[in-house]
Structure formats: structure tokens, C-alpha cells
Amino acid sequence: MGKVLTIDEELCIGCGTCVEICPDVFELNETIEKAFVKNQEGCSQCDCEEAINSCPVGAISWVEE
Numbered sequence: 001m002g003k004v005l006t007i008d009e010e011l012c013i014g015c016g017t018c019v020e021i022c023p024d025v026f027e028l029n030e031t032i033e034k035a036f037v038k039n040q041e042g043c044s045q046c047d048c049e050e051a052i053n054s055c056p057v058g059a060i061s062w063v064e065e
């Protein structure tokens with residue numbers, strides 16, 4: 001059992017905050033203006049907690065596999 005970083009696309013407003021905070025992990029799909037997780041293992045600095053806490057709509061979370 002592990003945890004997977006997940007973005008709820010229904011909630012995401014494409015603000016880019018998560019990408020600014022953790023560009024190793026998040027990327028913005030500019031066509032649909034939604035962020036996605038490009039590399040689960042990419043975070044080397046913030047454990048993505050900062051990105052999770054900074055998302056204005058609470059779209060990022062850890063989901064149990």
C-alpha cells in the first residue's frame with residue numbers, strides 16, 4: 001500500500017501555483033488549463049505538502065493505492 005499524489009481535475013482551475021512550487025512533480029496542460037502529476041517521485045524539496053497546502057481549491061491530495 002502506498003500513497004499516490006492526485007489532482008482532481010474537476011476542481012483544478014489551472015492557476016499554476018503547484019507548478020511554481022514544485023515543477024519537478026507538477027505540470028500544466030495549457031490546452032485544457034489543468035495541472036497533472038508528471039513525476040510522482042520527482043519531489044526533492046517540499047514533499048509536495050507545500051503545493052497541496054497552497055492549492056486555492058484543494059484539488060491536490062494523497063490517495064491511498
Ligand code: SF4
Pocket residue numbers: 007011012013014015016017018019034035054055056057058059060
Ligand atoms: Fe490546479 Fe491547484 Fe495546481 Fe492551481 S494549484 S494548477 S488549482 S492543482
